[in-house]
Amino acid sequence: MVGGGQLARMTHEAGIPLGVRFKLLSDTPRDSAALVAGEVVVGDHRDLDTLREFARGCDVITFDHEHVPLEHLRALRAEGVAVRPGPEALAHAQDKGVMRARLTELGVPCPRHRLVADPADVTRFAQEGDGYPVILKTVRGGYDGKGVWFVRSEADAAEPFRAGVPVLAEEKVDFRRELAANVVRSPSGQAVAYPVVESVQVAGVCDTVIAPAPDLAPELALRAQELALRVARELDVVGHLAVELFEVAGADGEPAILVNELAMRPHNSGHWTQDGAVTSQFANHVRAVLDLPLGDPRPRARWTVMANVLGGDYPDMYQAYLHCMARDPGLKIHMYGKDVKPGRKVGHVNTYGDELADVRDRARHAAGYLRGTITE
Structure with missing residues (x-):
């Protein structure tokens, strides 16, 4: 995997039960995934020779981010390296102009x-x-x-x-809320779709994800899943694809959707799947890039809520764990091992259950306590 952030860290974790040997190209030895992966190469993902050397002995190369130069990926592929997703697909995640032009050509609704x-x-x-x-x-x-x-x-x-x-x-889109449709597709064409989620943004950063999106009309949820699966197929995406959406009022006043962004890697809007789905986005991404049969994307509970933990005041993380775990034994905490900076994503929590208000309150309390904005 190219990139050493938290997405690589959690993808590595998902591959462990399968006995997958995971090799990492990281910018620094202190990156989130570099702290836990067994085989770490520190180098610049923008350098072709570094990428060539890194790819030696790898069955497949995949990504924690979308910033590797496309010409380098084409060179690797020409030399026999399996690159998933491929450069033609990644072009649509790297360049918003390319993405908008292609989606418009496909008749996909956009702003x-x-x-x-x-x-x-x-x-x-x-x-x-x-x-x-x-x-x-x-x-x-x-x-x-x-x-x-x-x-x-x-x-x-x-x-x-x-x-x-x-x-x-x-x-500027007058939207009711933001949604995300997460799908995974393998090289052989098998694909699965997770429930459509609501993504709550604060200051441009994902704060909370609710799975499934509350009060979403079943026909609109199905339309969003079908759209995401179609985009994955038309762009030949291999691995996880997140399609970020706006829910808007259509010309007839009925709810409609517009595509906001695409991400061709595991995504923040899919973190809830670690504890809330039969097969997580990370496990299915590993399966997809290795062309293994994909796992069941169905939810385990009626509601799952993910809340990001952003950098704040951490006087004593051990004491914070004591409080959060004792208060909520069902809470799942995922911290990334990153240095804390104000506003930086350093972890997330997942909660699940039958009552949405309770599940949401539990997630928000734990994220706030771990950040230091809630003290009791």
């Missing part, structure tokens, strides 16, 4: 959008619709709210262009 050249062009884009505000995104490199701007005027629009990469303008 109104186009590439813009400068702040004056942003104003023209705004005037083509309902005016300001609009959303600006750098086409490459953004995540967790980074590389995204909420722009109210032409004067506000200058900052995104300073990054020196193309800028995508999108209409």
Whole structure:
């Protein structure tokens, strides 16, 4: 696996019961997965020679992130390395402009959008619709709210262009809530779909995920799953695909969905599956890239809630564990071994049960206590 973050850490964990030998290319020896993986190579994923040396002896290469240069992946594949997902698929996760163009070609519903050249062009884009505000995104490199701007005027629009990469303008969507459809697809074409979830964002960062999404019409949930499976097939995704969605009011007033983002790797909106699904997203990603039969994606409980633990004040983690575990014996804690920085994702908790209000309160309390924002 290329990338040493928490996604690699949890993918490694999922491969252990299968006896999978897991080799890691990490930026530093202190990255989350590098702390636990048995075979770690420290190197730059942007360097082709480093990637070539890393790939020696590997049956398949997969990814913790989507930032490996596509030309390097094409070179590896030409030399006989199995790269999953492949560079043609990953192009749609690396470049939002490419992604929007392809989804539009496929007839997939998306927000109104186009590439813009400068702040004056942003104003023209705004005037083509309902005016300001609009959303600006750098086409490459953004995540967790980074590389995204909420722009109210032409004067506000200058900052995104300073990054020196193309800028995508999108209409500001009046959405009811954010959803995510997570699917997994193998090279042989087998695919599974997890229940559609609600993803609650705070300051551009995922805070809470509720599985399944409450009060989601069954026909809309089915439509979202079918859309995600179709995108995975059309883009030839191998492994886990997260399709982030907006739930909106359609032209007829009925609920509808628009695609916001794609991620071709395990995803924050699927962390609930570790404890809430028969087969987790991480286990199914391992199975998919090795072309093994995929596991059952069905939920184990009526409701599962995942809450992210963000960096805060940790005076005594052992005491925090004592409190959280004693208060809620059913709580599942997943910490990533990362240095704590304000607002950084350092772990998550999962809770599950039959009553949504109770399950949600338990998750939020534990995440808040581990962060230090709740003290009792």
